[in-house]
Amino acid sequence: xxxxxxxxxxxxxxxxxxxxxxxxxxxxxxxxxxxxxxxxxxxxxxxxxxxxxxxxxxxxxxxxxxxxxxxxxxxxxxxxxxxxxxxxxxxxxxxxxxxxxxxxxxxxxxxxxxxxxxxxxxxxxxxxxxxxxxxxxxxxxxxxxxxxxxxxxxxxxxxxxxxxx
Amino acid sequence: xxxxxxxxxxxxxxxxxxxxxxxxxxxxxxxxxxxxxxxxxxxxxxxxxxxxxxxxxxxxxxxxxxxxxxxxxxxxxxxxxxxxxxxxxxxxxxxxxxxxxxxxxxxxxxxxxxxxxxxxxxxxxxxxxxxxxxxxxxxxxxxxxxxxxxxxxxxxxxxxxxxxxxxxxxxxxxxxxxxxxxxxxxxxxxxxxxxxxxxxxxxxxxxxxxxxxxxxxxxxxxxxxxxxxxxxxxxxxxxxxxxxxxxxxxxxxxxxxxxxxxxxxxxxxxxxxxxxxxxxxxxxxxxxxxxxxxxxxxxxxxxxxxxxxxxxxxxxxxxxxxxxxxxxxxxxxxxxxxxxxxxxxxxxxxxxxxxxxxxxxxxxxxxxxxxxxxxxxxxxxxxxxxxxxxxxxxxxxxxxxxxxxxxxxxxxx
Amino acid sequence: xxxxxxxxxxxxxxxxxxxxxxxxxxxxxxxxxxxxxxxxxxxxxxxxxxxxxxxxxxxxxxxxxxxxxxxxxxxxxxxxxxxxxxxxxxxxxxxxxxxxxxxxxxxxxxxxxxxxxxxxxxxxxxxxxxxxxxxxxxxxxxxxxxxxxxxxxxxxxxxxxxx
Numbered sequence: 001x002x003x004x005x006x007x008x009x010x011x012x013x014x015x016x017x018x019x020x021x022x023x024x025x026x027x028x029x030x031x032x033x034x035x036x037x038x039x040x041x042x043x044x045x046x047x048x049x050x051x052x053x054x055x056x057x058x059x060x061x062x063x064x065x066x067x068x069x070x071x072x073x074x075x076x077x078x079x080x081x082x083x084x085x086x087x088x089x090x091x092x093x094x095x096x097x098x099x100x101x102x103x104x105x106x107x108x109x110x111x112x113x114x115x116x117x118x119x120x121x122x123x124x125x126x127x128x129x130x131x132x133x134x135x136x137x138x139x140x141x142x143x144x145x146x147x148x149x150x151x152x153x154x155x156x157x158x159x160x161x162x163x164x165x
Numbered sequence: 166x167x168x169x170x171x172x173x174x175x176x177x178x179x180x181x182x183x184x185x186x187x188x189x190x191x192x193x194x195x196x197x198x199x200x201x202x203x204x205x206x207x208x209x210x211x212x213x214x215x216x217x218x219x220x221x222x223x224x225x226x227x228x229x230x231x232x233x234x235x236x237x238x239x240x241x242x243x244x245x246x247x248x249x250x251x252x253x254x255x256x257x258x259x260x261x262x263x264x265x266x267x268x269x270x271x272x273x274x275x276x277x278x279x280x281x282x283x284x285x286x287x288x289x290x291x292x293x294x295x296x297x298x299x300x301x302x303x304x305x306x307x308x309x310x311x312x313x314x315x316x317x318x319x320x321x322x323x324x325x326x327x328x329x330x331x332x333x334x335x336x337x338x339x340x341x342x343x344x345x346x347x348x349x350x351x352x353x354x355x356x357x358x359x360x361x362x363x364x365x366x367x368x369x370x371x372x373x374x375x376x377x378x379x380x381x382x383x384x385x386x387x388x389x390x391x392x393x394x395x396x397x398x399x400x401x402x403x404x405x406x407x408x409x410x411x412x413x414x415x416x417x418x419x420x421x422x423x424x425x426x427x428x429x430x431x432x433x434x435x436x437x438x439x440x441x442x443x444x445x446x447x448x449x450x451x452x453x454x455x456x457x458x459x460x461x462x463x464x465x466x467x468x469x470x471x472x473x474x475x476x477x478x479x480x481x482x483x484x485x486x487x488x489x490x491x492x493x494x495x496x497x498x499x500x501x502x503x504x505x506x507x508x509x510x511x512x513x514x515x516x517x518x519x520x521x522x523x524x525x526x527x528x529x530x531x532x533x534x535x536x537x538x539x540x541x542x543x544x545x546x547x548x549x550x551x552x553x554x555x556x557x558x559x560x561x562x563x564x565x566x567x568x569x570x571x572x573x574x575x576x577x578x
Numbered sequence: 579x580x581x582x583x584x585x586x587x588x589x590x591x592x593x594x595x596x597x598x599x600x601x602x603x604x605x606x607x608x609x610x611x612x613x614x615x616x617x618x619x620x621x622x623x624x625x626x627x628x629x630x631x632x633x634x635x636x637x638x639x640x641x642x643x644x645x646x647x648x649x650x651x652x653x654x655x656x657x658x659x660x661x662x663x664x665x666x667x668x669x670x671x672x673x674x675x676x677x678x679x680x681x682x683x684x685x686x687x688x689x690x691x692x693x694x695x696x697x698x699x700x701x702x703x704x705x706x707x708x709x710x711x712x713x714x715x716x717x718x719x720x721x722x723x724x725x726x727x728x729x730x731x732x733x734x735x736x737x738x739x740x741x
Contacts, residue, residue, distance in 0.1 A: 017272045017511040044402050045514070046540040048525060055529045070512055070525070070540075074399070077420050081512070102402035102545050113236075128229040128577055129696075130661045137237055137695055138536075144234075144241045145695030201665055204613050204644040208620075209662055230662040231617055234696030241694075250691060256618035300621065319629030326626075337618060337715055574617050577659070 021081035026093040029069075029084050033099045036071055041080060044100035045070040047107070049114045053140040064088040065116060069096075069103075086116060095121040113138035194222055201230045205308045205563050208573030210547075212566075219558040224551040231577040239537040243503035244270060245344065247537065251524075252338035254539055255575040257297040260289040261517040262539075263342035265524035268423055269513040270344035273506040273528055274478060281469045282346040283424050287462045288359065289332075289341055290424070290515070291455040295366070296325040297518035298448050305445075305567035306377060309386050314376050321369055324362055331355045345479045346472030359463055366456050374449060387442040391553040391565035394439055401549040404542055405520025406451070407569065410444035412437040417516040429458050441568040448570075451518075478504050503532040512540075519543055519570045539578055543571035598736025605650075605676065606729040608638040612649030614669065616656025619683040622715040623655045632718035637725055646672040651728070652705070653721070657685035658698040670705045675739075678732070680724050681707045684714045 009028040014021055024032045050066045063085035072079045086093055095118035097104040107118045108127040115136035118124060126133060135142055199205075199212040206212065209230035215223040235254050239247045251266045252259035264286055271277065278286070303318035326336040332355045333339040333348055341348045377383045393401075398408040408415050416433040418426040434450035436443035472479050480499050481492040508530040514523035520542030527536040546569050554565050585592065615624045624642060627634045634640055643649040646669045658666055670679070681701050684690035687710045689699035701707065708731060709724045 016509045017275075019511055042399055045512070045521070046523065046525065046538065046545075048536070048538040050510075050527050050536045052529075052535070055535065056531060068510070068525070074415060074420075079421075079512070081510075100402070101400055102548055105544065105548055126229070128232040128661075130229070133660070137234065140240075142237075142695075144237055144693075146689065146693035146697070147699045149693070201662065202614060202646075202669055209616055209665075230659060230665070231657065232659045232661065232696050233617075233657055233692050234694040235692075237696075238692055238694050253618060253691065256621065300625070303625075316630050319626060319631065323626070323629070323631040336717065337622060 019079065019081055021083055023083040023085070026084050026086060029082070030094050030096055030099065032082060033069065033071070033096050036080065036082070037099060040073045040075055041071040043072040043074050044102050045072050045079070047103055047110065049110045049116055049138075051114065051138065051140045061085065065091055065114065067093065067110070067116065091116045092119055094119050097121055112136070115139065201227075206566060207304060207571060208576075210566075210571070210573055210576070212550075214559075214562070216559070219560075221554050221557055221559070221562055224554050224562075226547055226550060228547070228573070228576050231573045233574070233578060235578045236537055236539065240534055243532050244506065244534065245499070245503055247534065248343050249338075249340050251539075252340055253574060254541065254578050255517060255519075255522060255543070255572050256337070257300055257572050258293045258517045258522075259338045259340070260286075260293045260342050261515055261522055262524075263340060264290060264424070265513055265515045265522055265539075266526070266537075267342050267344045268515070269511050269524045269526045270506060271473075272511045272513060273509055273526065274344070274504070275507075276345065276473045276475055276478065278346045278473055279470050280467045281350075282471045282473075284462050284466050285347050285351055285471065286342050287424050287426065287429070288351075288459060288466075289339070289347075291459050291462070292325050292328060292359075294455050294518050295452060296322050298452055299325075301448065301518065301567075301570045302373060302377075305564075305570075306383075308563050308567050309383065311377065311380070311383065314373055317369070317372060317376075321366070324358070328355060328358050328362065331358060345475065346470070350471045351466075356463065356466075359459065363456055363460050363463065367453070370449065370452050370456070378446075378449070384442065386560075386564055387440065387445055387568070388438075389440055389442075390557060390561045391441045391568055392439050393549060393553050397552060398549070401552060402545040403520070403549045404545065405516070405518070405570075406434075406444045406447045407520065407546050407549065409433065409435050410447045410568075411439040417514055417521055421514065423513070423515060426458075429461050431458050431461075441564050444568045505530055505532045510536075514540065517542060519572065519575070520546055522575070539575075541575040541578060543569075543573070543575040544578075547571050547576055596736070598738070599733070602733035602736045606732040609651045609678070609725065609728065609732070610641045610643050610649050611639055611651045611653050612646045612669065612673065613642045613644050614652050614654055614666070616654070616658065616662065617685070619655035619686070619715040622718055623653060623682045623711075623721045627718040627721045629718075632722060634718075634722060634725065637722065637729070639725060646670075647674060649673055650676060651678050651680065653680045653682050654686040654701045654705075654707075655682045657690060657692060658701050659696055660698065663698050663704055666701065667704050676732075676735075678708045678728055679705050680709045680711065680721075680728060682711045682721060682724070683716055684712060687712065690714060 010022045012023045047069045052061045052064055065086040067084045069082040095107055107121050110116050111124050112126045112128050194215045194217055196215050201209040201211040211227040213225040235250055238250055251262045255262050299318040299322045303315040306314040329339050330336050333341040393411050395411045395413050398411045414433045414435045419433055431454045434447045436446045476495040480496050485492040506528040508528055510527040512525040514521045522542050523540035525538040529535040554562050628640050681687045686701045689697050709728050711720050711724045713720055
């Protein structure tokens with residue numbers, strides 16, 4: 001398994017459970033992805049966001065939102081994960097839909113579910129929820145919702161929203 | 166919308182027919198709405214189509230009509246409870262969804278399923294691939310007017326569902342493949358049913374081929390329609406028969422192997438033409454290759470346990486609870502709190518009937534996941550629909566939607 | 579002439595009944611479902627029930643109409659999401675009277691496995707349901723059973739208009 005020449009501006013890199021990853025700043029994300037694409041990582045697998053609100057691990061991540069791009073080199077069969085951390089106060093970063101076409105819908109879904117806005121995206125609208133939905137469901141502080149289950153403590157703890165003050 | 170699409174180059178050895186159409190600006194465009202309730206969209210998909218006469222100028226898919234909040238639901242369930250929910254996103258291939266999740270959790274936990282479980286997983290995956298392609302074949306054919314194959318496909322699918330029921334108790338959402346192994350061992354009756362199925366399936370596949378492959382109407386409707394070049398397939402992220410039908414032999418079972426697929430003797434189904442007919446041929450070949458793999462898996466099924474022997478992950482057998490205090494404690498902890506993989510994230514992809522079906526899980530060290538993301542093959546394949554459909558007529562559009570084989574549960578999750 | 583004399587003259591070639599029974603019998607044995615398959619239940623309940631193993635055609639219902647205006651039964655097969663709920667109500671409104679609704683599966687009846695923000699917790703929040711079928715997904719035989727229960731309900735309704 002060949003590792004790519006690490007593009008400049010990489011903050012950190014590592015291996016987790018057999019998967020290689022690198023981490024970059026959001027200002028360099030477009031350059032990094034374009035450089036990786038020209039190096040052979042032409043196949044875009046997916047992009048998603050992880051919300052690290054109130055994570056109990058010993059070493060907390062640098063920011064609340066972590067965007068994860070998974071790329072694949074179809075010739076060497078090597079996969080690489082690119083991480084970008086985005087702060088809660090300013091959840092924006094540049095769009096990569098012109099570098100990788102399938103990112104178009106993934107970025108719309110990330111906007112819909114997490115509220116991360118992508119600068120330069122042609123049509124950043126909700127894709128899964130109705131257009132008039134309020135809130136971003138996959139954020140950790142958005143309750144799971146649904147119907148309250150009578151007499152279930154487990155349900156009250158994580159499912160229903162806290163009562164309006 | 167550039168009008169160079171009307172002058173797209175022909176694929177080698179074949180002329181792509183385009184409707185006469187007028188140039189842009191010659192007349193008004195008619196915007197029509199397909200769905201979300203529509204017999205031919207294979208689910209609740211809404212397509213807003215701009216038409217110039219009968220010729221399609223733009224296609225805008227509107228999805229979200231089946232958004233179930235599966236990813237949020239899994240954050241609220243324990244790791245072992247999540248298996249039940251994974252069945253339901255790509256609802257035509259539940260065991261394959263289970264497999265992606267199970268492999269990812271096992272990778273994080275650092276365990277490996279025993280050999281008998283691995284072979285049973287291969288058997289269930291291939292049976293599911295066959296049953297998923299049967300629905301594709303039946304529904305695609307019936308949309309083009311061929312009503313007979315639909316009934317034949319359901320006849321064969323009933324046999325697969327009967328086998329599912331024998332091994333797991335459920336016809337569809339088996340939740341059979343779980344982190345650590347499989348739900349239960351295969352019964353002798355299951356193995357008999359599988360043997361009989363493998364024996365008669367090649368004859369049934371020949372029946373479908375006799376009905377459709379050289380049928381002049383079927384060929385006329387599929388050949389030259391919905392062309393996707395190899396470069397565009399990679400650029401748009403298409404996987405599965407969408408990319409193999411364009412000449413690229415990319416199959417995760419061979420290129421990023423899991424469950425020992427590289428040790429079986431089978432071929433990747435590839436066709437060079439890039440149109441709907443090529444994708445049809447790819448899937449027919451995949452039927453045959455799946456039967457081959459099933460035969461080999463059944464022959465090599467080893468003995469042994471079907472679950473990893475790790476009491477921190479899987480409960481002890483019921484008999485042990487009567488004699489061992491430690492077993493009772495393990496049982497209690499697993500069913501009240503559940504196991505906690507070490508912090509980290511992992512992505513595992515498996516090849517489902519429609520392409521790369523992957524599971525990206527993030528663990529923060531607790532007994533519930535921080536994030537579970539399903540990389541849905543249909544979500545990405547659907548983005549290629551517009552590219553394939555521009556310049557075709559409405560009737561061809563139905564054939565193209567059928568060939569993309571999208572499952573809306575997968576698209577919307 | 580009275581009915582008894584009529585019977586003596588014409589023998590056993592006459593069947594007397596009420597209009598309500600005839601109408602109920604006719605309606606019950608030709609219930610045409612609208613294709614409203616949303617998710618997994620559609621495969622089991624709409625496709626396999628029509629298929630050769632279970633054949634709902636024996637009950638007169640294999641004509642699953644794509645257009646709601648030609649259907650009288652809506653089998654809500656699958657989970658109803660927030661975006662789909664107004665569409666479901668619109669389809670229900672487009673069906674002509676008399677019409678019935680079978681809520682198939684756990685997701686349509688109560689929200690099923692998915693007790694969350696995205697799924698309507700029971701389709702009976704927006705349409706009136708006649709028969710509920712539990713299961714995830716229910717077997718095709720369960721769907722046929724529900725259809726038979728509905729047939730009894732239709733026969734009992736006769737020509738009385740639904741309120």
